[in-house]
Amino acid sequence: MSNALILNGSPRGKKSSSASLSNYLKKLFESEGIDAEIVLILTQLNKEERIKEMIEKIKSADFVVLFAPFYDDCQPSIVIKTMEIIAEEKMNLSNKTFIPIINCGLPEPEQISEGVIPIYNRFATTVGFKWGGSLAIGGGEGIQGRFGKQLDEIGAFAKNAIEALNDIVHSLVSETQYPNVEIILVPKIFYKWPLANLMTSMNSKSWKKMAEEKGEKVDAQPYLEE
Amino acid sequence: MIILKAVIFNGALANKNQQMTFQKIIEEELTNIGIDTESLIMNQIEIKTCIGCFKCWDTTPGICSGVKGDSGEEIKKKVINCDLLVFLTPLTFGGYSSELKKIIERLLGTLQPGVFRKNGESHHLKRYEKYPSILAIATTEKRDEKEAKLFKNLIKRHSLNFHPPKHEAEVFLVNEEENQFRSNIKQILAKMEMSS
Ligand SMILES: Cc1cc2nc3c(=O)[nH]c(=O)nc-3n(C[C@H](O)[C@H](O)[C@H](O)COP(=O)(O)O)c2cc1C
Numbered sequence: 539m540s541n542a543l544i545l546n547g548s549p550r551g552k553k554s555s556s557a558s559l560s561n562y563l564k565k566l567f568e569s570e571g572i573d574a575e576i577v578l579i580l581t582q583l584n585k586e587e588r589i590k591e592m593i594e595k596i597k598s599a600d601f602v603v604l605f606a607p608f609y610d611d612c613q614p615s616i617v618i619k620t621m622e623i624i625a626e627e628k629m630n631l632s633n634k635t636f637i638p639i640i641n642c643g644l645p646e647p648e649q650i651s652e653g654v655i656p657i658y659n660r661f662a663t664t665v666g667f668k669w670g671g672s673l674a675i676g677g678g679e680g681i682q683g684r685f686g687k688q689l690d691e692i693g694a695f696a697k698n699a700i701e702a703l704n705d706i707v708h709s710l711v712s713e714t715q716y717p718n719v720e721i722i723l724v725p726k727i728f729y730k731w732p733l734a735n736l737m738t739s740m741n742s743k744s745w746k747k748m749a750e751e752k753g754e755k756v757d758a759q760p761y762l763e764e
Numbered sequence: 765m766i767i768l769k770a771v772i773f774n775g776a777l778a779n780k781n782q783q784m785t786f787q788k789i790i791e792e793e794l795t796n797i798g799i800d801t802e803s804l805i806m807n808q809i810e811i812k813t814c815i816g817c818f819k820c821w822d823t824t825p826g827i828c829s830g831v832k833g834d835s836g837e838e839i840k841k842k843v844i845n846c847d848l849l850v851f852l853t854p855l856t857f858g859g860y861s862s863e864l865k866k867i868i869e870r871l872l873g874t875l876q877p878g879v880f881r882k883n884g885e886s887h888h889l890k891r892y893e894k895y896p897s898i899l900a901i902a903t904t905e906k907r908d909e910k911e912a913k914l915f916k917n918l919i920k921r922h923s924l925n926f927h928p929p930k931h932e933a934e935v936f937l938v939n940e941e942e943n944q945f946r947s948n949i950k951q952i953l954a955k956m957e958m959s960s
Contacts, residue, residue, distance in 0.1 A: 614813065657857050741879060757889075761845070762844060
């Protein structure tokens with residue numbers, strides 16, 4: 539029987555969009571009779587023995603699916619650290635399929651594809667993983683994972699993500715290649731003129747309001763020297 | 765005369781090549797053109813990773829109040845008040861090392877949460893009028909054109925988001941001949957028209 543290791547690389551840990559996606563994928567794997575375990579990179583990097591434990595889990599997995607947010611056009615530091623550790627181990631990974639599933643705050647999944655997917659691909663081919671395709675998710679905050687929301691609690695917004703996760707599991711089970719896919723949670727029409735301008739200004743206003751509720755100005759300029 | 769300031773982020777990994785020869789040469793070349801330079805070796809400074817709480821956007825705008833007890837904020841202050849930021853990193857699958865990345869992600873608060881759209885892409889609004897230019901130097905043991913291209917692309921993408929007036933990226937072999945490295949750095953700085 540195959541087994542899957544789901545690495546959650548979000549610095550937010552258990553309350554993150556990556557976590558909600560991980561939980562959903564775990565259920566999908568299990569419904570196909572595939573053992574799946576979720577490992578939080580954040581806590582795993584804390585101790586030397588936990589790092590070893592993570593390495594052992596990678597060694598015994600058939601599929602390694604990495605969920606991570608898109609940070610500054612690339613991976614969060616804790617994910618880079620994990621990649622450095624895996625490379626250092628020089629394991630035989632040739633029979634393991636690696637799939638990164640990356641979500642970003644801005645609405646364009648293309649930013650993920652242009653920024654970090656090629657870096658993940660370079661990593662996979664360098665350390666010897668089999669590249670299993672990738673998924674780039676735009677507007678990932680729509681999942682509200684940081685407030686503990688699960689995919690099946692957000693209604694229609696989850697539709698594209700659920701479909702894509704299903705496709706990924708089916709590709710792995712049927713041993714067909716999953717491509718590099720881009721999805722967006724909010725319907726694309728919202729990001730085309732004229733709605734795009736409205737969305738942009740609504741977004742800015744809501745941040746402004748959140749800061750004001752705390753008695754702060756969203757455009758404050760602390761730390762400036764004369 | 766205004767004296768320009770530069771900050772070097774050395775992202776070498778602990779127990780690996782510390783890139784000190786390159787760091788020294790960059791320091792010397794910056795000093796030569798009248799730029800006040802400070803180097804920070806990330807693996808020797810306590811910097812915690814970003815926890816993604818967005819408090820630097822919605823609670824204490826511009827200030828990180830989610831992570832405490834490290835040098836992140838002090839370094840952010842240096843960044844906002846300098847003219848040139850130098851990334852010096854081991855090339856890591858075409859990207860930054862984890863040591864360099866942990867400070868870059870702590871700079872999120874230098875931007876505002878609101879966005880603007882340009883060429884069909886969203887990017888965050890500036891918090892400050894002025895941001896430092898970026899010179900990104902990656903070092904690698906084996907020349908690999910694919911990875912070098914990824915690195916240059918990453919700096920280009922980073923620059924769309926962090927508003928540096930100028931940005932340059934170059935990849936060097938770890939055993940690059942010192943004089944060669946020096947003359948390349950000189951050329952790049954001249955091209956960037958950096959000098960006090
Ligand atoms: C330090 C930092 C940097 C970020 N950089 C980007 C970015 O470059 N582009 C983007 O679209 N979103 C960026 N984001 C937003 C995250 O990708 C977004 O919040 C994501 O949904 C978080 O996923 P998670 O809950 O799984 O961690 C950044 C967030 C943080 C905290």
